Amino acid sequence: MSLTVAAALCCVVVVVLGGLPLSSEAQLDPSFYRDACPKVHSIVREVVRSVSKKDPRMLASLIRLHFHDCFVLGCDASILLNNTDTPTKIDSEQQAFPNVNSIRGLDVVNQIKTAVENACPGVVSCADILTLAAEISSVLSGGPDWKVPLGRRDGLTANRTLANENLPGPSDGLDRLKSAFKNQGLDTNDLVALSGAHTIGRARCTFITSRLYNFSNSGKPDPTLNTTYLQQLRNQCPKSGSGNDLVNFDLTTPDKFDKNYYTNLQGNKGLLQSDQELFSTSGADTISIVNKFASNQDVFFAAFKASMIKMGNIGVITGKNGEIRKQCNFINKKSAEVDLASVVSKETSSSEEGMVSSF
Ligand code: HEM
Ligand SMILES: *[C@@H]1O[C@H](CO)[C@@H](O)[C@H](O)[C@H]1NC(C)=O
Ligand SMILES: *[C@@H]1O[C@H](CO)[C@@H](O)[C@H](O)[C@H]1NC(C)=O
Ligand SMILES: *[C@@H]1O[C@H](CO)[C@@H](O)[C@H](O)[C@H]1NC(C)=O
Ligand SMILES: *[C@@H]1O[C@H](CO)[C@@H](O)[C@H](O)[C@H]1NC(C)=O
Numbered sequence: 484m485s486l487t488v489a490a491a492l493c494c495v496v497v498v499v500l501g502g503l504p505l506s507s508e509a510q511l512d513p514s515f516y517r518d519a520c521p522k523v524h525s526i527v528r529e530v531v532r533s534v535s536k537k538d539p540r541m542l543a544s545l546i547r548l549h550f551h552d553c554f555v556l557g558c559d560a561s562i563l564l565n566n567t568d569t570p571t572k573i574d575s576e577q578q579a580f581p582n583v584n585s586i587r588g589l590d591v592v593n594q595i596k597t598a599v600e601n602a603c604p605g606v607v608s609c610a611d612i613l614t615l616a617a618e619i620s621s622v623l624s625g626g627p628d629w630k631v632p633l634g635r636r637d638g639l640t641a642n643r644t645l646a647n648e649n650l651p652g653p654s655d656g657l658d659r660l661k662s663a664f665k666n667q668g669l670d671t672n673d674l675v676a677l678s679g680a681h682t683i684g685r686a687r688c689t690f691i692t693s694r695l696y697n698f699s700n701s702g703k704p705d706p707t708l709n710t711t712y713l714q715q716l717r718n719q720c721p722k723s724g725s726g727n728d729l730v731n732f733d734l735t736t737p738d739k740f741d742k743n744y745y746t747n748l749q750g751n752k753g754l755l756q757s758d759q760e761l762f763s764t765s766g767a768d769t770i771s772i773v774n775k776f777a778s779n780q781d782v783f784f785a786a787f788k789a790s791m792i793k794m795g796n797i798g799v800i801t802g803k804n805g806e807i808r809k810q811c812n813f814i815n816k817k818s819a820e821v822d823l824a825s826v827v828s829k830e831t832s833s834s835e836e837g838m839v840s841s842f
Pocket of ligand 5: 709710711712749750751
């Protein structure tokens with residue numbers, strides 16, 4: 484590779500990094516697309532509705548996708564970026580431990596993006612699509628609706644390390660859960676309200692086998708597990724199973740967004756350790772919040788709305804920062820980079836080895 488091209492590539496890197504937002508403040512507005520894409524909500528809704536008719540679990544998967552996006556570099560659609568080497572190297576968050584073989588709905592988001600682009604090209608960010616899909620999924624599963632603040636722009640990078648660090652794990656104790664949320668500006672009330680999303684969806688057996696058979700290497704099950712429920716879960720997740728079988732989060736109404744997550748916790752029927760911790764940690768301030776939500780669904784719904792809006796504001800990119808991605812899995816190629824890429828590929832194709840430039 485010639486020095487000129489190498490130098491030019493360096494300049495491009497500087498320009499790209501220079502465009503990254505150093506700070507961002509929430510300046511979102513539910514009527515952000517009123518003029519440029521007035522039908523965006525109904526377009527997203529129609530795709531989510533039709534997909535979820537065949538696959539009701541998709542509503543849960545889409546809510547989770549928004550959560551996993553927002554906890555890593557803010558709600559910037561970083562989770563959607565695939566591995567790439569050019570124009571910048573991206574280590575996709577999709578291969579981080581909390582996401583790999585776990586997140587669902589990437590194809591549905593692309594379907595939504597295509598539908599939205601057909602109506603209003605180049606206007607609606609992938610980050611806003613994730614946020615809208617989460618609200619719509621709540622509504623379609625029987626949960627609350629809310630006016631979704633909009634105007635997020637898409638980030639230019641992803642960070643797998645941060646995904647591994649920031650996303651809480653199913654065996655986390657209450658202190659770790661609280662601090663993972665606090666790192667994102669979310670408090671204990673948000674933690675309990677947002678965990679209520681586990682009233683829908685599924686988890687793989689692998690996340691509960693230690694609770695069922697050998698909790699903390701005690702050789703016994705988790706003592707906080709209801710013994711009736713324990714038997715049920717052991718039938719669904721045999722000790723020698725693959726770990727990939729699925730269990731409902733809510734044993735009562737698995738696809739309905741309701742307050743049963745909290746009544747389950749009261750009956751010691753939380754699926755994950757991280758769920759049951761909210762009610763079974765002795766003396767914890769989360770117990771009274773669980774009881775409050777368990778006793779009144781309207782109170783839970785109001786709290787869930789407020790916390791979802793708060794979560795949706797984390798680290799948002801607005802104004803002229805970031806970009807509106809054309810395809811949600813890749814950042815847009817700047818025209819200069821496209822030109823350079825063709826120069827580089829001409830050079831490499833003329834060499835026998837076809838070496839790819841690395842920088
Ligand atoms: C409090 C800490 C949390 C932990 C430790 C946690 C952990 C998990 C785990 C381990 C799964 C199952 C993944 C799999 O089987 O592959 C899961 C699924 C799910 N999570 Fe969470 N989660 C937490 C908070 C949240 C929040 C805040 C939301 C949304 C607001 C959420 C929404 C969901 C949904 C809807 C599912 C089901 C997804 C599906 O069926 O595809 N979770 N979570
Ligand atoms: C992005 O990566 C995911 C796997 O993480 C894959 O399913 C998807 O097809 C990729 N998208 C594109 C457009 O290559
Ligand atoms: C990702 O985040 C980690 C942890 O904050 C940081 O050390 C690392 O430099 C970041 N990587 C990239 C590529 O930005
Ligand atoms: C529980 O796990 C520990 C540590 O891995 C192991 O030594 C022990 O044999 C296990 N007990 C049972 C009953 O599986
Ligand atoms: C366990 O579940 C059973 C059956 O659903 C219920 O009657 C019982 O009260 C629960 N036990 C505890 C300790 O929560």
